[in-house]
Amino acid sequence: MKLELKKLSVLLLAKHIKLVTVESCTGGWIGKFITDAAGSSKWYEAGFITYSNQAKQRLVDVSEQLLEEYGAVSIQVAEAMAQGALSYFPSAISVSVTGVAGPGGGSEEKPVGMVCIACCYQGISTSKRFDFSGDRDQVRRQTVERAIQLVLEVLDGS
Numbered sequence: 001m002k003l004e005l006k007k008l009s010v011l012l013l014a015k016h017i018k019l020v021t022v023e024s025c026t027g028g029w030i031g032k033f034i035t036d037a038a039g040s041s042k043w044y045e046a047g048f049i050t051y052s053n054q055a056k057q058r059l060v061d062v063s064e065q066l067l068e069e070y071g072a073v074s075i076q077v078a079e080a081m082a083q084g085a086l087s088y089f090p091s092a093i094s095v096s097v098t099g100v101a102g103p104g105g106g107s108e109e110k111p112v113g114m115v116c117i118a119c120c121y122q123g124i125s126t127s128k129r130f131d132f133s134g135d136r137d138q139v140r141r142q143t144v145e146r147a148i149q150l151v152l153e154v155l156d157g158s
Contacts, residue, residue, distance in 0.1 A: 060084030
């Protein structure tokens with residue numbers, strides 16, 4: 001994972017952009033992972049922790065209608081979170097995560113381990129749904145890893 005973080009920093013610095021994170025189920029783990037690296041202030045702009053629906057609405061402008069229609073754990077809300085962050089930092093790239101880390105809170109439609117991750121860059125959103133296994137920490141750790149990987153995929157493709 002450290003190699004991926006190094007690659008991410010090199011790509012962001014080369015493109016002269018910074019990363020913004022919007023986290024729900026990880027509660028700040030992505031930002032912590034990034035800022036554990038010395039020099040990350042050169043390529044990491046900001047992080048939003050939007051654990052509640054109200055925080056999603058107030059901090060990154062996710063609409064109440066979207067939350068009611070699709071629920072907080074959905075591709076649609078993940079994309080809205082990533083897009084909302086860019087309203088504050090338009091020249092950045094953003095990544096957002098929302099999911100059910102467990103051990104409770106899951107349903108048949110949205111089981112424990114379901115996570116939606118979205119990345120928004122240059123007006124284009126890329127999103128994926130994952131079904132992770134393991135305990136709460138394992139689901140959150142996998143979410144951090146896949147979020148970083150998605151940003152790398154988007155940057156490699158741009």
